[in-house]
Amino acid sequence: MEEVGDEYFQDLVSRSFFQRSNVHPSLFIMHDLLSDLAKVVSGEFCFRLEGDDSSKISQRTRHLSYGRTKKFEAITEAKLLRTFLPVERSRQWKPELIDIEVTHNLLPMLKYLRVLSLSKYQCIAELPNSIGNLKHLRFLNLSKTSITNLPDTVSNLFNLQMLTLSGCNGLIMLPDSIGNLKHLRYFNLSETSIRRLPESTCSLYALQTLILRRCKKLVVLPTNMGRLINLKHFDIRETNLREMPPQMGKLTKLKKLTDFVLGEQGGSRIKELRELQDLRGELCIRNLQNIVDSQEAIEADLKPHKHLSYLSIVGFGASRFPNWVGDHSFSNLLSLKLSGSKRCLSLPPLGQLVSLQDLSITAFDKVEIVGSEFYGRSRTPKKKPFCSLKILRFEKIPQWQEWISYAGEDEEGGAFPLLQELSVKKCPKLIKALPIQLPSLSALEIEGCHQLVDSFPNAPTILKMKFKDSYRDVQLQKLTSGLYSLRVDRFHSLDSLLERLEQIGCLSTNLEEIVMTNCNSLLCFPIDVFPRLKSLHISRCPNLECVFAAKGILVNFSPLSSLEIGECSKLVHFLEGGLPFPNLTRLRLWGCSNLKSLSECMHTLLPSLVNMEIDNCQELESFPVEGLPFKLRSLHIESCNKLIAACKQRNSQLPHSLQCFSIGRNEDLESFPEDKLLPSTLTSLRLWNLENLKFLDCRGLQRLTSLRELKIWKCPNLESMPEEGLPSTLFTLKIGDLQNLKSWIARDLNITPP
Numbered sequence: 001m002e003e004v005g006d007e008y009f010q011d012l013v014s015r016s017f018f019q020r021s022n023v024h025p026s027l028f029i030m031h032d033l034l035s036d037l038a039k040v041v042s043g044e045f046c047f048r049l050e051g052d053d054s055s056k057i058s059q060r061t062r063h064l065s066y067g068r069t070k071k072f073e074a075i076t077e078a079k080l081l082r083t084f085l086p087v088e089r090s091r092q093w094k095p096e097l098i099d100i101e102v103t104h105n106l107l108p109m110l111k112y113l114r115v116l117s118l119s120k121y122q123c124i125a126e127l128p129n130s131i132g133n134l135k136h137l138r139f140l141n142l143s144k145t146s147i148t149n150l151p152d153t154v155s156n157l158f159n160l161q162m163l164t165l166s167g168c169n170g171l172i173m174l175p176d177s178i179g180n181l182k183h184l185r186y187f188n189l190s191e192t193s194i195r196r197l198p199e200s201t202c203s204l205y206a207l208q209t210l211i212l213r214r215c216k217k218l219v220v221l222p223t224n225m226g227r228l229i230n231l232k233h234f235d236i237r238e239t240n241l242r243e244m245p246p247q248m249g250k251l252t253k254l255k256k257l258t259d260f261v262l263g264e265q266g267g268s269r270i271k272e273l274r275e276l277q278d279l280r281g282e283l284c285i286r287n288l289q290n291i292v293d294s295q296e297a298i299e300a301d302l303k304p305h306k307h308l309s310y311l312s313i314v315g316f317g318a319s320r321f322p323n324w325v326g327d328h329s330f331s332n333l334l335s336l337k338l339s340g341s342k343r344c345l346s347l348p349p350l351g352q353l354v355s356l357q358d359l360s361i362t363a364f365d366k367v368e369i370v371g372s373e374f375y376g377r378s379r380t381p382k383k384k385p386f387c388s389l390k391i392l393r394f395e396k397i398p399q400w401q402e403w404i405s406y407a408g409e410d411e412e413g414g415a416f417p418l419l420q421e422l423s424v425k426k427c428p429k430l431i432k433a434l435p436i437q438l439p440s441l442s443a444l445e446i447e448g449c450h451q452l453v454d455s456f457p458n459a460p461t462i463l464k465m466k467f468k469d470s471y472r473d474v475q476l477q478k479l480t481s482g483l484y485s486l487r488v489d490r491f492h493s494l495d496s497l498l499e500r501l502e503q504i505g506c507l508s509t510n511l512e513e514i515v516m517t518n519c520n521s522l523l524c525f526p527i528d529v530f531p532r533l534k535s536l537h538i539s540r541c542p543n544l545e546c547v548f549a550a551k552g553i554l555v556n557f558s559p560l561s562s563l564e565i566g567e568c569s570k571l572v573h574f575l576e577g578g579l580p581f582p583n584l585t586r587l588r589l590w591g592c593s594n595l596k597s598l599s600e601c602m603h604t605l606l607p608s609l610v611n612m613e614i615d616n617c618q619e620l621e622s623f624p625v626e627g628l629p630f631k632l633r634s635l636h637i638e639s640c641n642k643l644i645a646a647c648k649q650r651n652s653q654l655p656h657s658l659q660c661f662s663i664g665r666n667e668d669l670e671s672f673p674e675d676k677l678l679p680s681t682l683t684s685l686r687l688w689n690l691e692n693l694k695f696l697d698c699r700g701l702q703r704l705t706s707l708r709e710l711k712i713w714k715c716p717n718l719e720s721m722p723e724e725g726l727p728s729t730l731f732t733l734k735i736g737d738l739q740n741l742k743s744w745i746a747r748d749l750n751i752t753p754p
Contacts, residue, residue, distance in 0.1 A: 013028070016031065016034075017030070017034060018030060019031060042063075044058050044060050044061055045060060045061065045062045045063060046061070046062070046063045046064075046065075047061045047063070047064050047065075047078075048064075048065050048066070049064060049065070049066035057078050058078065059078060059079070059080065060078075060080075061078040061080075061081065062078075062080060062081060062082045062083065063081070063082055063083035063085075063115075064078065064081055064083060064084055064085070065083070065085045065086070066084075066085070066086055078110075079109060079110065079111075079112075080112050081110045081112065081113055082112060082113060082114045082115065083113070083114065083115040084107075084110065084113055084115065084116050084117065085115055085116075085117045086117055086118070086119060086120070086121075104128045104130070107128070107130070107131065107134070108128065108130035108131075108133055108134075110134070111133060111134065111135075111136070112136055113134050113136065113137055114136050114137060114138045114139065115137075115138065115139040116134070116137060116139065116140050116141070117139070117140075117141035118141070118142055118145060119141045119142070119143045119144060119145070119164075120143070120144045120145070121145055122144065122145060122146050123146070124142070124145040124146060124147060125145075125146040125147060125148065125170075126147055126148070126149075126151075127142075127147065127150065127151055127154075128151070129151045129152075129153045130153070131151060131153060131154060131157075132151070132153025132154060132155070132156035132157065133153075133156070134157065135156065135157065135158065135159065136159055137157050137159060137160055138159055138160060138161045138162065139160075139161065139162045140157070140160060140162070140163050140164070141162075141164045142164065142165050142168065143164045143165060143166040143167050143168065143188070144166070144167035144168065145168055146168070146170055147165075147168055147170065147171060148170040148171060148172065149171065149172070149173060149174075149175070150174060150175055150178075151175070152175045152177050154175065154177070154178070154181075155175065155177035155178065155179075155180035155181065156180075157181060158180070158181070158182065158183065159183055160181050160183065160184055161183055161184060161185045161186065162184075162185065162186040163181070163184060163186070163187050163188070164186075164188040165188060165189050165192060166188045166189065166190040166191055166192070166211070167190070167191045167192070168191075168192050169191070169192065169193055170193065171189075171192040171193060171194060172192075172193045172194060172195055172217075173194065173195065173196070174194065174197065174198055174201075175198070176198045176199075176200050177200070178198055178200055178201060178204075179198065179200025179201060179202070179203035179204060180200075180203075181204060182203075182204070182205065182206060183206050184204050184206060184207055185206050185207060185208045185209065186207075186208065186209045187204070187207060187209065187210050187211070188209075188211040189210075189211065189212050189215060190211045190212065190213040190214055190215065190235070191213070191214045191215070192215055193215075193216075193217050194212075194215050194217065194218055195217045195218060195219075196218070196220060196222075197218075197221060197222050198222070199222045199223065199224065201222055202222050202223075202224035202225060202227045202228060203227070204228065205227070205228065205229070205230060206230060207228050207230060207231055208230055208231060208232045208233065209231075209232065209233040209234075210228075210231060210233070210234050210235070211233075211235045212235060212236050212239055213235045213236070213237045213238060213239070213258075214237070214238045214239070215236075215239050216238070216239065216240060217240070218239050218240065218241065219239075219240050219241060219242055220241065220242060220243075221241065221244070221245045222245060223245055223246065224245070224247075225245040225247075225248065225251075226245070226246065226247030226248060226249075226250040226251065227250075228251060229250060229251065229252070229253065230253060231251050231253065231254060232253050232254060232255045232256070233254075233255065233256040234251070234254060234256065234257050234258070235256070235258050236258055236259050236261075237258045237259060237284075239259075241259070241261045242261065242263055242267075243261050243262065243263025243264075243266060243267030243268070244260055244261050244262070244263070244267050244268040244272075245267060245268065246266070246267060246268055247268065247272070248260075248268040248272045248273075248276075249268070249271075249272030249273070249274070249275035249276065250275070251276065252275055252276065252277070252278070253278065254276050254278060254279060255278050255279065255280055255281075256279070256280065256281050257276065257279055257283055258282065258283070258284065259283070259284045259285075259286060260273060260283065260284070260285045260286070261286045261287055262285070262286065262287040262288065262290040262291060263287070263290060264290050269291075269296055269300075270285070270288075270291055270296055270297060270300045270302070271296055271299045271300040273285075273300055273302060274299070274300050274301055274302070280305075282310075288315065288316070288317060289315065289317050303324045304324070304330065306329060306330065306331070306332070307332050308330055308332060308333055309332055309333060309334045309335070310333075310334065310335045310336075311333060311335070311336050311337070312336075312337040312338075312339070313325070313337070313338050313339070313341075314337075314339045314340050315339070315340040315341070316338070316340070316341045316344060317341075317342070317343060318343060318344070319343050319344060319345050320344060320345065320346065320348075321344065321348040325348040325350075326348040326349040326350045326351075326352055326353060326376060327352065328352040328353070328354065328376075330353060331353075331354055331355055332355055333353050333355055333356055334355055334356065334357050334358065335356075335357065335358040335359075336350065336353070336356060336358070336359050336360070337359075337360045337362075338360070338361050338362070338364075339360070339361075339362040339363050340362070340363045341363070341364050341365075342363075342365045342366070343365075343366060344364055344366060344367065345366050345367065345368075346367060346369075346373050346374075347361065347364070347367060347370055347373065347374045348373075348374075349373060349374065349375070349376025349377070350374065350376065350386070351374060351375035351376040351385025351386050351415065352376040352377070352385070353386075354383060354387055354388060355388050356386065356388055356389055357388055357389060357390045357391065358389075358390065358391045359386075359389060359391070359392050359393070360393040360395075361393065361394050361395075361397070362393070362394075362395045362396055363395070363396045363397075364396075364397050364400075365397075365398060365399065366399060367397055367399060367400055368399045368400060368401050368402075369400075369401065369402050369403075369404065370400065370402070370403045370404065371402075371403075371404035372404065372406075372407065375406050375407075375415060384406075384414060384415055384417060385406055385415040385416075386415050386416050386417075386419070387417060387418070388418060389416055389418060389419055390418055390419060390420045390421065391419075391420065391421045392416070392419055392421070392422050392423070393423045393425075394423070394424045394425070394427060395423070395424075395425040395426055395427075396425070396426045396427075397426075397427045397430075398426075398427070398428060398429065399429060400427045400429060400430050401429050401430060401431055402430070402431060402432055403430070403432070403434060403435070405435050405436050406435070414435070414436070414437045415435065416435055416437075416438055416440075417439060417440065418440050419438055419440055419441055420440055420441060420442045420443065421441075421442065421443045421444075421445075422434075422438065422441060422443070422444050422445070423444075423445040423447075424445070424446055424447070424449055425445070425446075425447040425448055425449075425468075426447060426448040426449075427448065427449050428448060428449065428450050428451065429451055430449045430451060430452055431451045431452065431453060432452070432453065434456060434457050435457050436457060436458060437457065437458050438457040438458070438459045439458075439459070439460060439461065440461055441457065441459035441461060441462050442461055442462060442463045442464065443462070443463065443464040443465075443466075444456070444459070444462060444464070444465045444466070445465075445466040445467075445468075446466070446467050446468070447466075447467070447468035447469055447489075448468065448469040449469075450469065460482065461482055462482060462483055463482055463483060463484050463485060464483075464484070464485040464486075464487075465483060465485070465486050465487065466486075466487035466488075466489070467487070467488050467489065467491045468487075468488075468489040468490055468491070469489070469490045469491075482510060483510060483511060484510055484511060484512040484513060485511075485512065485513040485514075486511060486513070486514050486515070487514075487515040487516075488514075488515070488516045488517070488519060489515075489516075489517045489518055489519075490517070490518040490519070491519055510532055511530045511532060511533055512532055512533060512534045512535065513533075513534065513535040513536075514530065514533060514535070514536050514537070515537040516537070516538050516539075516541065517537075517538075517539045517540050517541070518539075518540045518541070519541050520541070520542060520543060521543070522538070522541045522543065522544050523543050523544065523545055524544070524545060524546050524547070525538065525544070525546075525547050527547055527558070527560070527579070531558070532559060533558070533559070533560055534559050534560060534561050534562065535560075535561065535562040535563075536560060536562070536563050536564070537562075537564040538564070538565050538566075538568065539564070539565070539566040539567050539568070539591075540566070540567045540568075541567075541568050542567075542568065542569050542570060543570055544565075544568040544570060544571055545570050545571060545572075546571070546573075547563075547565070547575075547579075558580075558581055558582070558583065559583050560581050560583060560584055561583050561584060561585050561586065562584070562585070562586040563581070563584055563586070563587050563588070564587075564588040564589075565588070565589055565590075565592065566588070566589070566590040566591045566592070567590070567591035567592070568591075568592050569592065569593050569594055570594065571592045571594065571595055572594050572595060572596055572597075573595075573596065573597050573599075574589065574595060574597070574598050574599060575598070575599035575601075575602065575605055575606075579605065580604070580605045580606075581605065581606055582607055582608060583608055584606050584608060584609055585608050585609060585610045585611065586609075586610065586611045586612075587606065587609060587611070587612045587613070588612075588613040588614075588615075589613070589614050589615070589617055590613070590614070590615035590616055590617070591615070591616050591617070592617050593616075593617070593618060593619065594619055595617045595619060595620050596619050596620060596621055597620070597621065597622070598620075598623065598624055599624065600624045600625060600626055601624070601626065602624045602626070602628065602629060603624065603626050603627050603628060603629050603630060606629045607629060607630070607631065608629075608631060609628075609629040609631060609632055610631055610632060610633050610634065611632075611633065611634045612628070612632060612634070612635050612636070613635075613636040613638075614636070614637050614638070614640055614643070615636070615637075615638040615639060615640075616638065616639040616640070616665075617639075617640055617643070618639065618640065618641065618642065619642065620640055620642060620643045621642050621643065621646055622642075622643065622646040622647070622650065622652075623643070623646075623647065623652060627653075627655060628654065628655050629655070630655055630657055631655075631657050632654075632655050632657055632658055633657055633658060633659045633660065634658075634659065634660040634661075635654065635658060635660070635661050635662075636661075636662045636663075637662070637663045637664075638662075638663070638664045638665050639664075639665040639666070640666070641666055641667060641668050644663070644666055644668070644669060645668060647674070647677060648674050648677075651674075651676060651677075652677060653676050653677060653679070654677060654678060654679055655679065656679045656680075656681050657679075657681070658678070658679050658681065658682055659681060659682060659683045659684065660682075660683065660684040660686075661678060661682055661684070661685055661686070662684075662685075662686035662687075662688075663686070663687060663690070664686075664687070664688040664689045664690065665688075665689045665690075666689075666690055667691060667692060668692065669690050669692060669693055670692050670693060670694050670695075671693070671694065671695055671696070671697050672687065672690070672693060672696065672697060672700070673685075673696075673697055673700035673701065673704075674697060674700050675697065675699045675700045675703065676700070676703070677700060678700065678703070678704060680703055680704060680705045680706060681706050682704050682706060682707055683706050683707060683708045683709065684707075684708065684709040684710075684711075685704065685707060685709070685710050685711070686709075686710075686711040686712075687711070687712045687713075687715060688711075688712070688713045688714050688715070689714045689715075690714075690715045690718075691715070691716060691717065692717055693715045693717060693718050694717050694718065694719070695718065695719075695720070695722070696718075696721060696722055697722075698722035698723070698724045701722060701726070701727065702722075702724060702727065704727050704729075705727065705729060706729060707727045707729055707730055708729060708730065708731045708732065709730075709731065709732040709734075710726065710730055710732070710733050710734070711732075711733075711734040711735075712734070712735050712736070713734070713735065713736035713737050714736070714737045715737075716737075
């Protein structure tokens, strides 16, 4: 029947009666023209109840849908209704409250109802016993209501085929009489607080779909679940079931089984899965450690389907994987994840998986060598190991010492011909060696491999590299000029690394992005070694003293556009050497606790600077006397008390190009802005976390004749706005967490604050 229904539906789609939604591809919609036509054809048999309009409901109305309405009185005229259905206008739609009279008085009168939905009416906490009188009812949807139980009379709904209770968080139990619903085909209890299913549930012989997803309190299933021989879809994802009930192998019509939980002693054993030949989609087998008899696993004879695309094996407990893992017959496998194998001594022959594109190997405690067994034996000489692999990750393999290259690696077209991303993390004993040839590699990440000393692979297309927690010298000679991004974190051999980069001229000519963090040995950064560098980020390098060019080569033509320096406690003067960066547009300085000054020639050294952020530089005493760059449009200052105090004392004035200014976390500031500090061109002003700010300076504020946006929040001592008012150009005013301003808001803005 499902196949026939799908065929009919696809026929309607092909004729454009339905069309796929652009917003939600899994949903279908009806074109407006067809919808209007359907309304005309249906006449008074179908009616949409909106607002207070109920005058058109007649005795001939059979199908009623309703939106946001509270008035259902006129429905009493349509006593032959077949459908009572809410229609959502959007995912955020919330229904109006339904008076208890609707459920207790109105519904019992609609004795011919076949479809009833009260979904999302959280005001409904119970159903009347008279619900059992709706003997023609076939569809009942009570999802996301507040009901805590069902009346026993529900068992009188002999014709009910679909019952949905999903999202009823207060529902903790079902009546034992639920087993009387002999025609029930679909039962959804997902996201409820149900603790057990009555044993009578096993009498629902027509049941085809049972959904228990996210029933967190459900720990056990009825003993006789094996009687539900027509069950096709069984969803128990994200439950806390301890084991599967006995005789699950009798459910031979199952097409979807999300999980199979192996208990310590009782319940269904792994071999029962052998009988479920029609399973498709995804299956998660949990608690494999409870298989104590190897013969039981052999009898199960479990093998994934030949068309399997994604496979994840977590917590495998044996010393070696079964033969089918890595077998060449799984030619459709695209993604494979192996994790948490504490006893396994070697990796399976995964190189034979000709379609594999993504491979992740994590937490193998006893693997020491990765070699020929990993590559396997290809039955087609032209097919090299891992011929389709694009992403390869190794992580948390504490005993791994050596990676032996493929035997034919030196030949043209070795293993991993298409590999683009290689990540090796937290393998502290790995000494050597990465593969020799990786012709397609574009990204390489090394983390926590303290002993690695061997050379990196020959990777002519590499673009990005990241090193973290690496302490020994590594050989970079095979890297090529294509590298444009380098990231280094906690790399304590940084001096030798920079020296090697300087020696490899072909590499340094194309680097565009460098990120260096937690590098204690970095004292000075030779900016001129990287003539194409566009973005430089240096943070948590406590010994950094300066950013400089040793030889001054090509500095006047430096393309550097973004510079970030943070938490470098020994940096005292910024751009002390007077090096120009003519293309720099963004500058961020933060957490430099001893930074005292910016270059006096900053306006000429950084002529293109547009955005500047200074955060938590408490010793920074002033802006340059000659002023800030003339193109500066956005300035952000946070936790710089001395800097703001100096600006007030010197009557400093920010450049006329400035459009956005924000200031925060200043304990000394009592008034703001000072007269002439901010230019009249300013369009946006933001003040936040100014604990002692008491008032806004009216003169400084009135000078802002272009101000469009003013945002103020977390300034607890600010009690009112200037009596002279705010700038007339103001378009947006946002105020938050200002308790003392409530009276001003109510008085001057005539708004009742929350």
